[in-house]
Amino acid sequence: MDYFYSAAMLRLRGALWPIFAPALILASVGTTPYNFPVHNITASMDWTPSHFLALFASHAPMKDSMLSYAGAKDPSTGNIRGGVVANEGGIRLTDAGVHAGVQAQFAYASLTGKNVKDNTRIRGSVDAWWKASQNSAGTLTTGVGMMGLHYDRNLQYFTWRQGGYFSPDSYLMFNVPLHWTGVEHRNLSYAIHGSAGIQSYNQGSIVAGSFLQTVDTSPKTAVNLSIDGRVSYRINPRLYIEAFSRGNNSYNYAQQSSGFALRFMLNRHPEQETARPYGLFDPDAIRPLVIP
Secondary structure, X not given: OEEEEEEEEEEEEEOOOOOOOOEEEEEEEEEOOOOOOOOOEEEEEEEEXXXXXXXXXXXXXXXXXXXXXXXXXXXXXXXXXXEEEEEEEXXXXXXXXXXXXXXXXXXXXXXXXXXXXXXXXXXXXXXXXXXXXXOOOEEEEEEEEEEEEEEOOEOOOOOXXXXXXXXXXXXXXEEEEEEEEEOOEOOEEEEEXXXXXXXXXXXXXXXXXXXXXXXXXXXXXEEEEEEXXXXXXXXXXXXXXXXXXXXXXXXXXXXXXXXXXXEEOOOOOOOOOOOOOOOOOOOOOOEEEEEO
């Protein structure tokens, strides 16, 4: 098992200004493991002043590789590099109802690391979804989505000043997601999410030390597949145990991971099925134990 990173999340509701509906603020703070060669504090905040608008910011590690996430020490020189973090801020617009919704978001990030060249990232996405079916067993939701990325520098390799994270000049993905949420049965809840789509990217030039290395700039196109399953058991009104497993692939890369979490709610929740949470919480909030 690999100790991932711990975080504390705070939720606040309150009327911040009369022109807004009661706002929701989500905030978290945590740390990457202290014994990594490069140790970073992590933090995030999501402010939703209305049903349509959200502003978000984060200081989060790049987890593409051990170099980008944990950093590395050169055994011959003792020099340490890596441990890249993205300082990101953005806006999210959502118009959603009971049966359908649409969401668009835009974000800008500054990426820094120890002895790694600075970088910037622009990303945007547009998603639409609708309820395809609902019965006594659960609900099936489908939709369409498009996402684009641009990095100022390609620092995906592992030499000096490289960050070891996927950072193409341009990246575009179109996919069709399917999401099934099962009806809670005897305190057991589950959800399965999958998607299939097409991705295309262009690497651009590679920054190697103080030189630019031109690589094959022809666009790479491939099928993108992903699946994510989660299950949660409600032990009592305050305590939940949750497990997950996920996997995805891209042009020449595949990733699989599994993990579990034990969650304790400070407030006791009601026993009524319609009022209590069903246990499948935000998968990116607190995830202490991950099995690669």
